[in-house]
Amino acid sequence: MKKTEETIVCSEYERRERRRSQIYSVLPFVSVALLLILWFAASSAEGSNFPSPKDIADRFTLFLQKPIKNLSLMGHIWASLQRVFIALGVSWLIGISFGVLIGWNKKANALLGPMFTAFRSVPPLAWVPLVTMWFGTGEFPKILIVFVGALMPVVVNTEAGIANVQKLYLDVGSIFNASQRQMLFEIAIPSSLDAIFAGIRTSTSAGWMVVLAAEMLGGKSGVGFLITRGMDSGDYSLCLLSMICIGLVGALLAVIIQVLERIILPWTAKKSS
Template sequence: MINNKTAGMSAAERKAFYLSRLYMILPIISVSLLILLWTTVARNSEFPSPKDTFDRLILLFQKPIKGLNIFGHVWASLVRVFAALTFNWTFGIAFGILIGWNKKCKVLFTPLFNAFRAIPPLAWIPLITIWMGTGELSKILIVIFGSLASIVVNTQAGMSNVEQLYLDVGTIFNANARQKLFQIAIPSALDAIFAGVRTSTSAAWMVVLAAEMLGAKSGVGFLITRGMDSIDMPLVLMSMIAIGIVGALLSIITQFAERLMCPWTRKRSD
């Protein structure tokens, strides 16, 4: 079958064809090796095996924790992430454009922003918890503080690195400052902005898990805490796998959105 497909191909085309097939097989091999290693370690220790973890997943559907199965807890975490990202992508992109485009605002706000982003996300947890308790708003604020800096930094970098040649062309065609900003600078910085969107999404997903370990009643981070408190290792491991799968899906979705909005990034990566 493969020989028939490659019969009329040149050497370069055959090489590209075989490489594409290899790239499809390699992820399957890596996952298989991971499962093999996991099974071997579990067989020689008290570490939960794949079967134990799968059985715990089935038990979570049969006996939900706090009335939620794994999908309910994942959705609870995602709601917090989306709420925080809505603010971050709105305020963060606008603020990044402001300090990346306006030199006076950059000089005014950059020192304060640099001090803010130097504070680790987890350092905000005690302050926000004391100030606002352990409700939903406090968890969303922790996620906001933990993922805001990346979108601002990338947006600022994209705006600051707009080619002067593009702006000079706009000047030649009598473009005013508003037209240069919205029709030249921002479109030129879209790839950097989307890089910030990807980074902030990953950061938000990581930070929300830490926030949920403190007083939450739902979410994947809550499941890990519940498993730790009850010494339920299969529950902890199942939650960690869910975290990895959801994180990978979020990465794929944001990368797809970037390629849809900035098709030139696909050509560069290819």
């Protein structure tokens, strides 16, 4: 009798979980449908200048026929991505190293921690006037601004991960007479990989947003430049087309980072499942 009741409870639980997973699989499509409905409603309202889906399709076709600044839409997207990839590579290298330093070494944290906290409080775009004054409006200033925006999340998450390594792990290392180098590279850093990847995810989205703002403030290529071009010329279809591209590329970057995280840290997939 007891086994029968347990079987009924388990089957009921499985049905609920199956129903819940079905609902979760349908919800993204519902979200997209609601977004499209709102888009049609906004564009078809009386006296509205909001571009319709047809306007976006026509503007995309025109873009294929007449590139802007001798670059296709993919060319402008790639120009933005190149700046982001360069800045992210440097920011991850420096940010993880610096985060490990101030998270592991108390003297370094006491010396450099307050300086970094003050530096972190300044928004990346606040550096635009100074960077422009020092380096002009070429490629390097844009990459530098993206680097500043992408650096902060990596340092903060890496420092937090290193500083919050469970004491039990370090005690085990001490019992086996591990050196400080072994404690850092074989215990602390591997234990902090979840936090480090959280910083990488955040820095990727931050870098993508910052490069668009930097291109809007000055540039002759990139998706941010396209938005500025559309605003200056009253081409709102170009603005919205660029915004759609921004959202799609940002989502693609997030998926790529998530896939890399699951490959490098397979236990994160088990946690989310």
